[in-house]
Amino acid sequence: MQLLLALLGVAVGVAAVVAVGAARQAVEDSFSRNLQALEGSVTHRLVAVGGVISMATYVELRSNYPLLPMAPVIRERARLIPAGKPHADDFQRVTILGVDLISEAEFSDQKSPNTGLLPGIESIDIAAWLGGEPLALIPAGISELVENERLDLFWRGQQKKLTVAGQLNQKSSIASDVIVVDIAFASRWFARNGLDSIRLRLTPEQVEVLTANLPDGLELRGNSDQSGLSAAFSLNLVAMGLLTLLMGVLMVFSTFRLLLLQREPLIRLQHAIGSNPLSQVIDAFTEAILIGLLGTVIGLLAGLGLAQLVIGWIQQTLSDLWVTGFNDSIRLTRGMVIQAVLAGLGGSMLAIAPLLWRIYKTGFQVVDPAANKNRWPILMGTLLVILAIILLFGSGGLLLALAGLFSATMGYLLLTIPLLAVLAKLIRYLFNWQRYLGVVAARRLLASLRHTTPALVALTLAVASIIGIGSMVNSFRSSVTDWMDVSLSATAYIGAEGQELPKSLLDQVANWPEVNAVGWLNTVSIQLADYRAELSIVELPEAGQNSYRILDGQSLWQIADQSASMVMVGETLAARRNLKSGQTVSFTLAEQGLSVTARVAGVFQDYRAGPGRMVMLRTALSNPPVAPAALGVYLNDPGQFGLLRQQLDRLPDLPLEVEVISATEVKAETLRIFDQTFLLTRSLRWIVALVALVGITGALLALQLERQAELQLLQRLGLNDNEQRRLMLYEAGLLGLVAILLALPLGSMLAWMLCEVINQRAFGWHITVLLLPEHYLLAAAIGMLATLLAGWLCIRISAASWQQQHATEVVTV
Amino acid sequence: MRWLLAIGLLILVACRPATERNNRSGIELLTSPAGEGFVGADRPRRFVFPDDHGVHPGFRSEWWYVTGHLFSGKRQFGYQLTFFRFVVDPAEDAEQAWESDAVWLAQVALSDLENGEFYTSEQFTRELSGISQAALQRLDVQVQGWRLYQAAADPADGARPYQLRVVADEFELELDLLPDKPLVLQGDQGWSKKSANDPMNASYYYSQTRLTTNGKLKLNEEQFEVRGSSWFDREWSTSALHARQTGWDWFALQLDNQHELMFYRLRLEDGSIDTASAGVWVDAEGRTTRLGVDDVQLEPTRFWRSSDTDSRYPIAWEVSIDSMDLQLQIEAIIPNQLWNSRLTYWEGAMKVTGKLDNQPIGGLGYVELTGY
Known part of the structure; x- marks a missing residue:
């Protein structure tokens, strides 16, 4: 049974890593296949x-x-x-x-x-x-x-x-x-x-x-340049993969630690009868490698199956994203195998190495009885948190930010180890007024910490990941929605693909009775030293002047002199070129060869893909383009959009094909694509939950098996079967509660790191972190469900084991 | 003979990319009749130079073709460069870019005769001013950077060498070709019949049978100063291969005694030889003797089978002209000189040995084999 549990632990840890990797690979394959279908070998x-x-x-x-x-x-x-x-x-x-x-x-x-x-x-x-x-x-x-x-x-x-x-x-x-x-x-x-x-x-x-x-x-x-949304999606899956890898390693670590702990009496006995510690170490090491290898292989296969399952659920919805449909065929890459081995075998080695060292040195003790007083988790955790602060608040690139995310998570988890004991004591204190079973469960929780800590830490990370990733996706969506609400201030937009509109069109449209105002926009390429960006030249009516959310400085329309050489810089460009309000920026209009020097009035929120852009008033340019590339139309009644479209289609003698789209259509389409894109991320949360479930089940089961003697004693003291089951459920629930409590701050921290650091470093986007109670509740529910389910599984398995043992006792008597 | 290849060009390959292997013989598709409106090579004409080096609007197909042997120390190379022009619509009224209805196929091959390697490269493109075009009334042909043109006269000696510039995938050629002899008008004063059964099936055809060649060759980053001798052919036409013809064997041989022999043999589907097969003998002074089908005896002596096309190509021959007391043995210097891209044919550098008037003689040459 113990070996089976160990194997299961390794397999599930590896499976989670592989499943996230395979799902991400499927998305990337779909993207490539789509590109190939559309572009051939271009x-x-x-x-x-x-x-x-x-x-x-x-x-x-x-x-x-x-x-x-x-x-x-x-x-x-x-x-x-x-x-x-x-x-x-x-x-x-x-x-x-x-x-x-x-x-x-x-x-x-x-x-x-x-x-x-x-x-x-x-x-x-x-x-x-x-x-x-x-x-x-x-x-x-x-x-x-x-x-x-x-x-x-x-x-x-x-x-x-x-x-x-x-x-x-x-x-x-x-x-x-x-x-x-x-x-x-x-x-x-x-x-x-x-x-x-x-x-x-x-x-x-x-x-x-x-x-x-x-x-x-x-x-x-x-051609392979992904859209901003696809790139963000891929990046967030990379972060999720990183967290899953960490979780996988923790799972495997937990599994092996439990296995060795259960062997502790045997090891002591062997030591007492003069067995060579080295041979014990070799035996344990060989066993770990075999279990690690077998678990890795099973995990690889199971991970592919899990990914296939998740992909299968969402295949239909995601199919619309790509012309060739969503690639639901899962494949194993070299990177995934490396990650699996790293999680499976690496986790096994990581788990047993220090324990084997202790066995070798002390001869019998798997865990130092003074481990609770051990300061190395605090020391390591503090160091990692300091490193994370440096990496996250420094000015490094995306890789350093990801390293920061990893360090912060590891650091926090290490610091939770001493906190677990504090929390467990607190819970025991709180349960003192409780009935008999609650007191026993709380005491058992504290006593079992040396066995359950790694599993609790893995559960903490799982719950925190669900909070962090869910909050990030939600924050991103909410920020994009807000941004569109602000920036798409007109009712509709008129343009002609890649061409300038006729100068007369603005007057024609402005004179239609249902039109309240018309905004003017043209975008040209500019050269900022060796960097190519875009300049939006605008002339907006009052209704459109709030269509830029200022993050730093002020809006162009807040400046009295409308002919002053001022620009607003989109946050993407500001991040890439390190531009801030008050600075002076020089650029050349690529087509006209015109050099412009302007002061940065402010930085505005901008989720547009591409190299980034600046905005300048048409009146501030000495030689502005004469024709607009797009018109923003502000209707008196947004319901008259159909009429506007009809009138445009019927315009006689237009020198080009103009097209009109409503702001509502743009928003709806953007959000539709957003939701489809991030559907996979949401779905993969269930894989994380599954890891949590199996991890905590293994830990509880191992605990029950180890404490069978204690349970038998309690039975003889009058604990009936029903009370016994409730005791185990209480214990499981308390474990879940501790993990959830510890996961809440980590989940918030992960959300913050993903929004404010990872996405900011990667795309220059400012995403406002939105921490909604439902994400915490969902994560807590998943965590609690996992632990209770684990408790229930333990009861079922233990019951079978007791019955077998009881039957044996009867026969013996 | 390459005009026949040019005719087949569009019908056969259309837009097929160069990577695709074409296992069909070009010959079977060469029989499509020309549409209305093209000018035919239906009578002898007066050749004027340099005008006739330039393109001839109104004709369906036209080609410029150079082969040669190059030496650099102990290294020996054979090369071949061809520019095909094929017109789809006889009403060539291109006023704007893209409006020309002509397409170009340029092919270049290099035989590294010491190492037994055969390198090929080709470009297929529509005619576009500045990119793929030929000048009127002078020699200046270019296809996407590959160019064959006649330089301005050298002020010192008035010589006007042909110049050839090619950057291919694995090699680059930069050669000056200076004619050693006068131009040779093939057939009846340049009117070259190609079918005994169809008197209208003919082309205009002239050759520069020996050009002293100097220049540079870069092969896989290795630079060579080269010298040698080249052969230049020009041909234009509108007619197609006769339905009964299955292919041809074409020989262009430069002998050590400064004589040259050109002969093409048209094969018919019943195994016989078309009596329109013909050639020319050029002596050291550039005087020519026309050769008919009965004047030249050709016998293949060795074959090479291509694993790509599973066809057998005669790569060694016995050539004799009894009236001249000439017996030659010609043999491919390397067996695999097969073009198998948009068009499939064997064309390669040959070594010549034999006797003329009972005196030993040697030489070099090129042979083109189609329809196998």
């Missing part, structure tokens, strides 16, 4: 700071890098009139991609023929594509809008008829509105003499060379 894109890559630049690149696979792209929005709906209002907006099929063929991946924008490109008749009437490749989703393989497209009032030559990537829902045409056709129709982007396949060495020799005005962007 790894990077070149884009122009000014919006268009000139043909001269393309020629230069092609000539300088003759063997580099690169494919030019022209992009434009147009209207597709569905078949059988001749009315001009019945249109669907589509993105037209003008591509060079011959260049695109370089990205066709023979190993994954169904990936990329143009899978099956080999079958396209290039002669017909180049030489005949205009052909188009369409997504499967719009095939019902096509009649007799003919497409009717409108752009700036011009109609073009195209023949459908084939279908695009069937799996791609993102590309559901993309129509691919030949680049020559797109160039002629859209009167373009340049490119919107160049798709590339680059090795890391080529990235280095190209980046160093990039023509002016071009920017190289990697």
Whole structure:
């Protein structure tokens, strides 16, 4: 039984580590698979700071890098009139991609023929594509809008008829509105003499060379760059994995400690009869390795199964996040095996090494009777907490912050060891007025600490992790919601993909009776020394002037002189460039080459992904852009959004396709993606709870087994079966209570570290920590449930054992 | 002979990436007729130089082709560079970028004859000004940085060498090629018939059969100063391979005595040889003798089987021209010189030994084998 418990402990510790790792791997695999499906072997894109890559630049690149696979792209929005709906209002907006099929063929991946924008490109008749009437490749989703393989497209009032030559990537829902045409056709129709982007396949060495020799005005962007949300999600799972690893090690440590403690009388006996301590050490060591190895293997398999189970629950919900769906196939990576071995074997060694040393030195004592007075946990804990403070409050990078998180957690857990005894005494004192069973349970709790401490510490960490991670996700969501509420102050936003709007549009929209005010926005690239960022140039009505939440300094609209050279800096950029209010910042508008020196009026909250941005009033720029890239429309009645959309669609003679979206739609979509993204994080809490359950069950069971003699004595003194069961449940409940009490501060601390340090260091985001009672209650409930369940399991197992023993006694008599 | 390859180019490979192995012979797909509107090579014409070095709008396919042997100390290399141009739509009215309906395939190969290595690289692209194009009325062809052009006249001696610049995956070539002899107009004053059954099946074809070559070769970071001799061919056409033709064997041999022999043999599906097969003998002074199908006897003597295509290629031959008392044994210096990318064919550096007028003679050459 003891060996089985030890094996179970190791296996569950390892399984938790593997399950979190495998789940994270599944998400990353889904991301990669999605990217592969959408982009084939394309790894990077070149884009122009000014919006268009000139043909001269393309020629230069092609000539300088003759063997580099690169494919030019022209992009434009147009209207597709569905078949059988001749009315001009019945249109669907589509993105037209003008591509060079011959260049695109370089990205066709023979190993994954169904990936990329143009899978099956080999079958396209290039002669017909180049030489005949205009052909188009369409997504499967719009095939019902096509009649007799003919497409009717409108752009700036011009109609073009195209023949459908084939279908695009069937799996791609993102590309559901993309129509691919030949680049020559797109160039002629859209009167373009340049490119919107160049798709590339680059090795890391080529990235280095190209980046160093990039023509002016071009920017190289990697396709694998995750969105801010995905990156935050991955990072938080890394932190969760770290905590689970620690928990796994503690579990294994606890398991082996219990195993050796139960062997203590035997070890003493062997010592008394003259057995060599070294042979005892070797025996114990061999046993630990065997159990560690076997437990690690079982844990690896169980972890994969657990991950599969969790992934299976949420597979459907997460599928929407990626065009290729969520990858529910779990795989084992080398990193996961290393972590598993580290937790399984490493934990075993860590647990038995000091104990074996004691056996070897003292001959028989597994645990120092004066361990409670031992000061090393206090000393080590204090040192780790000091180290954590230095790492967390210093100015280091993300890795140091993660090290700080680890140190703080370890330090706290070490400091809880002496605290356990204090808490247990307090509980015993509190239970003094209680009935008989409560007193016994409280006393037994104190007496059993030397056996249960590691399991209690593991449970503390489990409960704290549930609080910390839950609070972090909730704080993040709440901060994003607040940020959107503030920054999306307009009712709706009008824009045209990647292009400036006509100057006259603002006046037209402003004159509509349902419109209260219109805000003006354009974003340009800027160069801050060697760093490229964005500058939002704005002109906002009064209603929109509070759309920046100031974290430091003041808002631009609080400054009397609206033409003063002042900027507000987004927190992401402020963190990356170490900018604060009151500082002076110099930058160059990349496209115009205009140098600007401005004072930082304030730093505002900004969760936007990308390199970061500054905001400047249009009136403060000597040579501002003349046309807006977007308009923020403030309606008298937000319910009139539909009317606004209708009016825009019917505007005659618009030189480009403008699109409008309501702030409500933006918020809803953002939160939908947020909730889907973090669903896995929430679900993985149950794995943590499972570790807690098994850990505490093992500890309790070992305790019961060890104290069978004491229980038999109590039985003879009149303790009936029912009282015995209640006693064990009380004991379990008290253990849970102690762990929960200790976990509350640690959970809050973890939430703070994740929000204020880890995410801040990684993304520059300021997340307001929101500690809601429900997270504590949920964590406490999970912790208590785990301990009570453990107690119940102990009762069941012990009962079976007693019955067997009782039967043996009867037979003996 | 490569114009036939060019015709097959689009039909066969369309957008197929270079990594994909093509196990089909190009020949079977070479029979597609040209669309309306192209100019045909249907009669002899007057050649004007340097104008005819440039591109010929209105024709369906055109190619520029250089092979040669290079020496650097004890090291010996063979090289081959080809630029194919293929027009999809005869109405070439490109006013804007991307509007040209021509595509280019450029292929370069290097045979490291000492180490038995064969390196290839190719580029497939649509015509675009400044990137992939050929000049009108002069020799200047480029495809994404690879370039073959005729330099301005040297003020000292008025020489105008051809210059070749290529940066491939594993090697780089930078060569000057100075013609040693006058241009040779193949066939009937440059009108080269390619089918006995179809008089309209022909191309315009001329050659520069010997060019003294100097320059640099960089192979896997190793630099070589090289010298040697090259062969330059030009051809343009609109017609396609006749339905009964299955492939060809093409020989371009430079003998030690400064004579050259070019001969192409068109094979028919019944195993016989098309009587349009022809060649030319060029003497040391550049005088030419046309050779017909009955003038030249060709007999394969050794074969090499490719594990990639599972085809057998004749890589050693007995060539004899009785009227000249010429018997030659030609043999591939290394067996594997197989192109197996967008197009599949064997083309490689050869060593020549034999007798002319009963006197021993040697030489070097290139052979192209298709349809196997």
